[in-house]
Amino acid sequence: MTEQIRIIDAKDHVDQEVKIGAWLTDKRSSGKISFLQLRDGSAYFQGVVVKNAVGEEMFQVAKELRQETSMWITGVIHEDSRSHFGYEIEVSNIEVIGESSDYPITPKEHGIEFLLDHRHLWLRSKRQFAIQQIRNEMIRATYEFFNNEGFIKMDAPILTGSAPEGTTELFETDYFDQPAYLSQSGQLYAEAGAMAYGKVFTFGPVFRAEKSKTRRHLTEFWMIEPEMAFMHQDQSLEVQERYIAYLVQSVIDHCEYELKLLDRDVDQLKKYTKLPFPRLSYDDAITMLQDNDFDVKWGDDFGSPEETFISDQFEQPVFILNYPKSIKPFYMKPHPDRDDVYLCADLLAPEGYGEIIGGSERETDYDALEERILAGGLDLENYQWYLDLRRYGSVPHSGFGLGLERAITWICHLDHLRETIPFPRMINRIKP
Secondary structure (H helix, E strand, O other): OOEEOOHHHHHHHEOOEEEEEEEEEEEEEEOOEEEEEEEOOOOEEEEEEEHHHHOHHHHHHHHHOOOOOEEEEEEEEEEOOOOOOOEEEEEEEEEEEEOOOOOOOOOOOOOHHHHHHOHHHHOOOHHHHHHHHHHHHHHHHHHHHHHHOOOEEOOOOOEEOOOEOEOOOOOEEEOOOOEEEEOOOOHHHHHHHHHHHOEEEEEEEEEOOOOOOOOOOOOEEEEEEEEEEOOOHHHHHHHHHHHHHHHHHHHHHHOHHHHHHOOOOHHHHHHHHOOOOOEEEHHHHHHHHHHOOOOOOOOOOOOHHHHHHHHHOOOOOEEEEOOEHHHOOOOEOEOOOOOOEEOEEEEEEOOOOEEEEEEEEEOOOHHHHHHHHHHOOOOHHHHHHHHHHHHOOOOOEEEEEEEHHHHHHHHHOOOOHHHOOOOOOEOOEOOO
């Protein structure tokens, strides 16, 4: 009996007859030979139909196939050194499963809005396949890394009654006659987890009601947020850089085919696995920018041009350390030797991709934290549970958050992060 396989397993069946369930992405004919471009969700490769081998009737079936028709393909696997994938199938039989006609995304250029309107179909394309496979690998590697480092996965709620950084950028909803918000971060809950279990990480969807149209922003995205008890900021930075290097190396090791499809420079990626990453103080970053004619002053936050310039000075991701208190959230711990900055850091990705990690040591003093909550105009009652973490056995602890989509955008070298998530949500798009 002919064995049924997936395209990705073709390498294990060279010169063997196999059966594959596939869709047609494109085709072309050259006299008595028809070339079928096939996909099955695991990879893409070519099917070769030779008229003299399959007969007139089967060759006609192959010639009449339309884009995205589904079928059973039977044939013999051969090596194909000319393709990214490296293998093809010499077709002996085609059994059509589902007809397709007038498929809207044809092998030509389409506008981005058209493609996003048809995102449910655009996901089938080779480029989108590669991006989503790399996303999947980064998720797998995330769990592996934190499991190896002794963390446990903790699920933070999506509906919350308060916010880590105020409610100005939150989506509000009615929760049985009281206001609730879609979470913008799992951090505060992860801190509670760290006080219970030592080292935890949350991984889930978060929501930001920012009216931003930049290539770096989505309104719904996924965050990885570790929190670590008995850990200072310098130790947290070491975890962060190990994590990033692990993600990049895992993609290099497991996504060679996908990186080829995206024409991603693997030698460039390899530079990002070398540790440690450079560290630059916020003070020195301001000086660097001013010396290069940027109109910035101490106390300003960095935008895309500033972050890109800074990162271009380094071959690896770079940490910017100790930002002013005025531009960072209330829960961060002050620098022990200065009263104007926090013990915090942002990690800037190379190649102009900006911040991919933000983190800090957390404030451990009850009175100081309470004072800052009040100064920020937040409702103290909503944060009593968070203050309890400082009342009952407070310890030094640190954490950070990585935006998955921004990291994918960088590793895949994409122009916009809308391609990094299956169905992007932006201020002008909530469908499909």
